[in-house]
Amino acid sequence: HVADKRSFRHFMLKEIHEQPETAALWVARHLPEVVEGEATPLVALPLAAEVFEGVERIQILACGTSRHAAQVGAYLLEQLAGIPTSVFYASEFRYAPPPLSPHTLTIGVTQSGETADTLAALAMEQERRRLVADPAYRPRLLGITNRAESSLARMVDHIFDIGAGIEVGVAATKTFLGQLLAFYGLSLAFAERRVGQRQGGVSSGRSREELKALVAQLRQLPQQLEALVADHDQRCASLAHRFEGTQDVIFLGRGINYPIALEGALKLKEISYIHAEGYPAGEMKHGPIALLDAKVPVVSIAMPGAVFDKVLSNAQEAKARDAQLIGVAPECPDAELFDVLLPVPAVDELLSPLLTVIPMQLLSYHIAAHRGLDVDQPRNLAKSVTVE
Numbered sequence: 001h002v003a004d005k006r007s008f009r010h011f012m013l014k015e016i017h018e019q020p021e022t023a024a025l026w027v028a029r030h031l032p033e034v035v036e037g038e039a040t041p042l043v044a045l046p047l048a049a050e051v052f053e054g055v056e057r058i059q060i061l062a063c064g065t066s067r068h069a070a071q072v073g074a075y076l077l078e079q080l081a082g083i084p085t086s087v088f089y090a091s092e093f094r095y096a097p098p099p100l101s102p103h104t105l106t107i108g109v110t111q112s113g114e115t116a117d118t119l120a121a122l123a124m125e126q127e128r129r130r131l132v133a134d135p136a137y138r139p140r141l142l143g144i145t146n147r148a149e150s151s152l153a154r155m156v157d158h159i160f161d162i163g164a165g166i167e168v169g170v171a172a173t174k175t176f177l178g179q180l181l182a183f184y185g186l187s188l189a190f191a192e193r194r195v196g197q198r199q200g201g202v203s204s205g206r207s208r209e210e211l212k213a214l215v216a217q218l219r220q221l222p223q224q225l226e227a228l229v230a231d232h233d234q235r236c237a238s239l240a241h242r243f244e245g246t247q248d249v250i251f252l253g254r255g256i257n258y259p260i261a262l263e264g265a266l267k268l269k270e271i272s273y274i275h276a277e278g279y280p281a282g283e284m285k286h287g288p289i290a291l292l293d294a295k296v297p298v299v300s301i302a303m304p305g306a307v308f309d310k311v312l313s314n315a316q317e318a319k320a321r322d323a324q325l326i327g328v329a330p331e332c333p334d335a336e337l338f339d340v341l342l343p344v345p346a347v348d349e350l351l352s353p354l355l356t357v358i359p360m361q362l363l364s365y366h367i368a369a370h371r372g373l374d375v376d377q378p379r380n381l382a383k384s385v386t387v388e
């Protein structure tokens with residue numbers, strides 16, 4: 001039976017360890033071998049041209065962890081492909097949708113394909129668009145899910161199956177990575193179609209060379225994850241005792257790693273019952289800094305890129321308030337700033353969430369396991385919430 005823990009203590013830990021395989025399958029399925037002299041597409045996705053053609057705007061509806069994947073996705077769709085993209089909590093969207101926009105692709109992200117709020121929000125969007133005569137407003141719905149036979153799949157015309165295999169742990173891990181990878185595929189496919197297109201005189205996306213370089217780096221992901229999961233499993237296990245009396249943790253990240261800070265905080269809340277907040281590092285001074293003292297650890301995701309120096313100086317400010325500082329950052333001279341470093345290789349910033357999520361998962365897993373909690377079945381939570 002698929003639901004076998006093998007030698008792992010919990011399903012969540014087993015599923016964290018399955019992520020290199022999730023990535024390897026994605027690479028094998030969606031990154032075609034480059035043949036010298038032949039024009040191969042950068043990515044191969046099992047999606048009809050209708051998903052891509054003439055799309056001018058994207059809106060993404062999701063709940064919980066799936067919404068964090070959507071936020072990384074929106075960053076990629078905007079920065080890589082140049083398509084204005086908004087992310088909504090499905091439960092908010094269904095009662096207060098934005099005014100209708102033309103040429104819009106609506107994406108529903110739900111691992112289970114059964115989350116009531118996400119399905120209802122998608123149904124509402126489909127319905128209101130069907131009532132408009134102008135074909136520019138016709139409904140175009142894409143579902144990203146791990147369950148190709150779900151209610152979601154029956155509702156929408158297009159499905160991206162992340163194919164991560166059954167996930168038993170209530171806290172999503174490998175399906176989150178699968179959703180992230182679906183968005184990397186989708187945004188690369190959009191970006192490739194838009195290479196050379198210009199909007200208002202400026203190029204809206206990336207050049208083909210830049211996209212090719214990202215794809216080449218993505219091929220390294222399975223090996224990088226293999227090493228990272230093994231290494232961080234050890235490191236986080238030996239760190240867990242430091243959090244015995246902890247009641248609050250702040251997670252900071254910026255740019256494409258801001259949603260990873262949100263996901264780190266959500267994971268910790270879900271399985272360890274420690275209060276945690278994810279914040280964009282630049283906003284710390286507008287509130288959370290008031291909470292900081294020696295009793296409130298700060299996890300700072302600081303990956304080289306556009307705002308590296310800024311994130312490091314935010315971390316410095318936290319340290320000045322006596323906070324215990326845990327860095328998710330590459331080995332570099334600046335890394336001495338951290339009390340504890342969970343080292344992550346310095347990949348292209350755009351790809352870094354695929355790696356920085358690993359310490360988030362393992363840190364919360366080991367803190368909860370160390371507390372003796374039921375990691376796979378946290379109190380009050382369900383794997384999928386099929387009621388409003």
Ligand code: G6P
Binds near residue numbers: 066113171384
């Ligand atoms: C529940 C689970 C979360 C999950 C959310 C959305 O709240 O406990 O882990 O992220 O539902 O689930 P979905 O199946 O729509 O991705």
